[in-house]
Amino acid sequence: MTTFSSFYGPFDSGWPWASPLPGAHLVALGFDVTLFGELTADCQTSGHHGIDLPSRLHGAVAKRRAEFIAGRLCARSALRRLDGRDATPGMNDDRSPSWPEDCVGAITHNDGWAAALVAHRQAYQGLGLDAERLLGTEEARRLARRVLTPREATCLKRLDPSSVGLMVSSAFSLKESLFKALYPVVGRMFHFQSAELVAWHGIGTVRLRLLEDLGSGWAAGREVDGEVCLHEGRLLSLIALPAPGLEHNECTNCDARA
Structure with missing residues (x-):
């Protein structure tokens, strides 16, 4: 039974x-x-x-x-x-x-x-967590048209084909985590084109930048850190938004701005 x-x-x-x-x-x-x-x-x-x-x-x-x-x-x-x-x-x-x-x-x-x-x-005003399967190269290229901003798409073209699936999977997952973390804060819908990766360096810490004013202090240009890892065959992303007054103002990945 x-x-x-x-x-x-x-x-x-x-x-x-x-x-x-x-x-x-x-x-x-x-x-x-x-x-x-x-x-x-x-x-x-x-x-x-x-x-x-x-x-x-x-x-x-x-x-x-x-x-x-x-x-x-x-x-x-x-x-x-x-x-x-x-x-x-x-x-x-x-x-x-x-x-x-x-x-x-x-x-x-x-x-x-x-x-x-x-x-x-x-301690935190929002948390975002997302799990996705790792996309194959061709599937990732198809999804990229919907998920990536023009700047991200340009970055994708420069990547070795072996990294395409990881980059698109990560961008998709990180933007899902960003939505989960920010939606309860700003109280409004936003989409994949509302944010982009500042730079792509693979697994680890990734920085995202808002491209749209979302309200509640979350203006275009504001940046947040995310984390990406591979765990038991899945790609996991995490975004944590410190509570007001606890944010750090220094960029922890300043080389990504270049």
Whole structure:
């Protein structure tokens, strides 16, 4: 008999990027959509370990329901590691996670893997986390037309073909993480062309620059740091926005401006 506990694997709190993020907690787990699909319909909608599916997901495919549950399991575990609280973020009307008022966080999932990153709002005004599969060269070139700015596209043309997939995958993922971190702050939609990589040096720290005024102090030209790593066959990106008053004004990657 398939039970809910067989649908997901153990929690993993390892930090995959080179530098830890002070005060933040990451929790990940693997899950099996096939096993989740074998659960009864009643079990899939009535809740799992205290996590209820939003009504808008009751008719969703098993994959989407499984992703929601796995991501919330990670989020709840991360919040417990943060300060011992027992809380699970629900879903806002815009489908974003509804975090506790004094916390910020982000959730991601990709091909049977989910993760959540959380921290206190007094330390960060926003967090962005995204997981993507690494694109092949030709697929990356097709996606580049939608994701890259003209300046990024020029940079792409100069790369060795072996680096094309990594660069486009990273640009896509970093801009997804930027959106997750900034959207709750500025309260408005923005798209891939609203920001660009200042320079591309591969895995590690990457700097992004806004190309559009988003409001709430986030004007065109403002820059933020992101992190990219490869972890268990996936590309993971991270963006953390320090709380007002905690930002550093010096560029930590000044050579990237050249």
